[in-house]
Amino acid sequence: PEVVPAAAALHAAARDALAFAGAVKRTSKVEKCLGLLADAVAATADGRPPTEDEVAGWRFSSKPLAGPEIDAYEAARATLERRVVEERFAHHYEYLGELVELFGEEYSRRKDQRSALDFEDLQLCARRLLRDRPDVRVRYQRQFRHLMVDEFQDTNALQLAVIRLLHLEGGVRQNRLFTVGDELQSIYGFRHADVDVFRAQREDSARAEDADAGVRPLTGNFRSSPEVLALVNRIGRSLFGAAYADLAVGALGAEGVAGEGPGAELLVTEREGWDERDAALEISTDERAQPWRLAEARFLAERLRELRELGVPRGDMVVLLRSFSFVEAYEDALDRAGLAPHVIGGRGYWSKQQVADVRNLLGCVANPLDEKALFGALASPACGVAPDTLWLLRQAGGGAPLWSAVRWLFGPPPGPADGSRPPDTEDDPSDWSAQVEEIGGHIPTDDRERLREFVSALLELRAEAPQLSLEGLIERTITATGYDLALLMRRRGRRRMANVRKLMRLAREFEADEGRDLRAFLDHVESETEGDAREAEAAVDAEGHDGVRLMTVHSAKGLEFPVVAVADLGRSLGAGFPPLLRVEPAAPGDDARSDDGRSASGSEALRVGLRLARLGRRQAQIFDYPELEQRAVAREREEERRILHVAMTRAERRLILSGVVALVKLDREPRPTEPLIGPVLRALGWEAGRESVEVEPPPLRPGLEGAAAPVRVAVRTRAPGDEPASAPRYAEP
Incomplete structure (x- = not known):
């Protein structure tokens, strides 16, 4: 780290900023800024590297002083702060490098044990074979x-x-x-x-x-109607600039628009105000979805229901999402509208409640002293006791395991090795049993009966488990506890039960690879759940299912549909935590590297950035992290715009774009991570209150005779207070 040159650069920048600020009208805030600038000049004058705390203390808001000199000062100050941190903590990168190397060695060793190759191995081995x-x-x-x-x-x-x-x-x-x-x-x-x-x-x-x-170049589009292409081209020119080539109409189809009205439309949902009590939003099955997202999902479902009533088959419609993070909100809204939604592909399987319930039940079979699994099983439909009962059981056991109290109260007479004997305490065991029975007496009669049945079933399952396959154990568990029937009686019971059946298949595959090991399978399920592994829900509908399909944009690539609704355009970009480490190949000429992108040692030169977390201090971005982060955000923004373009060009006869936006903030300076609905509305020049926007027609491919008229894009809005008093439910036709 080059601390001394960075300190010299800050000294010069602070002097320039101080000279600039001297001409600014004095206020208390300006005086404070001048004092900090003077401190920075004095501290860096003698060449002594300042401490991190000193450099951090010279930071101030640029609002009282605005100008290029102040911007240059803050950039120099941030660089010096980063260099000081790098000098102190640069050796942490060596630790991280050693950890990554050890991981690579262990990963390679395990692949060798299994005679396995991953996808990267296939590519690397192919290159090595042809090269050598x-x-x-x-x-x-x-x-x-x-x-x-x-x-x-x-x-x-x-x-x-x-x-x-x-x-x-x-x-x-x-x-x-x-x-x-x-x-x-x-x-x-x-x-x-x-x-x-x-x-x-x-x-x-x-x-x-x-x-x-x-x-x-190929620009002819033989899929989409002129109305769809007009909207795609207007947005494409705005998002991609001069590099964008308008898509030309490849053929003038005779089918016309799907439904009545314009074949291109926007659904704009107001972001603010849905948390108020008077916003008529019924409870959704997606408990994580924000109220504004539920509002958008139901607005879109209403519109698709209208198209259905105008004669558009449900099977002709598809809702495309960037990700399935909140797919349940859209699925629930479509289901309420009687559109028989069918989710295709995606992820989120491991986080489904049914999977968690079965995992908890199996955890109890493996070890009833597993408190987390036992609490989850007792609360699940397999037992279904009330939260108050769970609290009473916890209190009854005192410091003993929960299973001790449950088994003592609701099982057959206890034995010395069944995990239900009184815990080893300094108190008389009879005192513990009396406490358990006294508090347990407050448990409602219905819950007492449920607990007796559950304990009886669990003891039988523990006795049978060693003789059953993993798949057979799951089936025996859900039937013995009545979980299967309870699941099928719930809303979307077939979908929930299909997920359990899928877990049985996955258990069979795991046993074929790893052997019959219940604990290992439970660890595998927990690992997949915590890692949010990509696994789609079980399919319950036939290929020809007459319902609205829900797909990710990636899974729809290469396909086409009469009616496409691109939803959740209010989704923020760059969500989630940035990575701790960023690594990129160095471009020729970066820093002091050679023109061929190699380092002085001859290996491939890399640019490295590290996000350093420290106890009691702010996170610090060191090495090349700020620039690499900026590049990553720019690349992500570009790709998100391309994803939108792919989604829009799946439409044949009608394109609907739907998103949430805070209308009062629409005219503000765009942010790199702003949702795509903002650039889309600005591309159309839409202003609040307008019900339509006119866009120029798409060109025709050479040799195609005819003329296209300007296209009207309909715009519908939804704000709190506009929605129906209660969302109607429709029976499936």
Whole structure:
């Protein structure tokens, strides 16, 4: 870390800022700022590196003093603060590097034990084989006269290296390479797709002198109606600028708009005010969803219900979401509207209540002294006692395990090794049993009967468990406790039971790989749950199900639907915690690195950023973290806009965009992480109160005769007080 140069830079910046501030009208706040600037100048004058606390103390709000000199001062101050922290804590990166290295070694060892390869191994091994074995490389180069790479926008540098090893030998072309891709379809950054690889290859092809080389743009769209394309093009030009090429109408279809009215529309839901008591929002099955998100989901469901009543089949409609974080809110709203929603793919399976219930029941079978599992099982439909009863049981046991009290009160006469004998305490065991029976006497009669049945079933299950497969144990558990019937009697019981059946299948697969080990399976389920592993809910509807489909944009890529509703555009970008470590390959010329992107040692040069958490202090972003974070946010913003473009271009005859926005904040300066609904509304030039916006028609592809008229985009709004007094429920037709 270069502390001394950073201190000198701050000294110069503070002097400039002090000179600038001297001409500003004096107020108490300005005087305070001047004092801090003077302190910074004095402390850095003798070349002594200041402490972190000193540098942090020179921070002040720029509101009293605004100008480029003040901005330069704050940038220099932040840099010096980062350098001081780096000098003190840089060795932590070495610890982290050692940890990552140890992890890599252990991961490799476990793969070797299983003779396993992961996806990255397949790519790395393919590159190594072609690079290090000229005979193999030449044989494949001669075997293929043509190489075609589809979805080229979703490749990365490693995959490009494999392609070039098959295509070039000593820089000389050995066969013909044909790539197909669309920059605006690059939406797999989380799988390490790098759109810059596509851009660079496109530029190389455009500059190539070979007569056979070149770039052939394709802009004709044979899927979407002119109304849909008009909205897509207006938003595309605004989001992507001059690089965006308007999509042209490929064919003038005769089917017309799905339903009545404009084929392109926006549903705008006010963000503020839904927490008020008079907002008519019924309880949703998605308890995590914010009130404004529930309002948007129900507004969208109402609109799709209207289309259904106008004759649009439910199976022609799809709701596309960026993620399934709050899919239950939309599923519930569509279900209330009688649209028979069908969730396709996604994740969230491990967090379902049914999975948690069965995990708790199995945890009790494995060890009834597991308090968390026992509490969860007693509260689940397998037993279903009241919260007050759970509290009484906890009090009855005193300091003893919960199972001791439950087994003593509701099981057969206790034995010495069944976990129900009085705990080892200094008190007389008879005193403990008397306390248990006294407090247990307050438990309601209905709950006492439920507890007797549960304890009896659990003791039987514990006796049978060693003789059953994991799949068989789950089935025996849900039938013995009556959990299966209780689940089927609930709303969406078939969906809930299908998730349990899926857990049985997963248990069978686990046993085939790892053996019959109940504790290991429970640990596996807990690990998948805590890690939010990607696992979709069980499918309960047939392929031809006549209902509105709910899909993520990624799962819909390559598909098309008559009516597409792109929802949750009020979702903030950049949600969640940023990573502790950011690493990127260094670009040629970065810092003192060589032009080929290598470090002085000859290895690949990297840029590293570390988010340092310290006890009692603010987190510190050190090394290159601030710049890498800024780049990451910019890349994410670009990809989110491409994801929106992919979603919109799935529509054939009607496109609906739906999102939540605080209307009073719409005119404020855009933020890098603002929800997409803001840029969409600004692209259309929409103002509150307007019911429609006119946009220019899309161009026609060359050779297509006709003319397209300007398109009217309908805009519907929903605010607290506009919604129906109560959401109507519809029976499924």
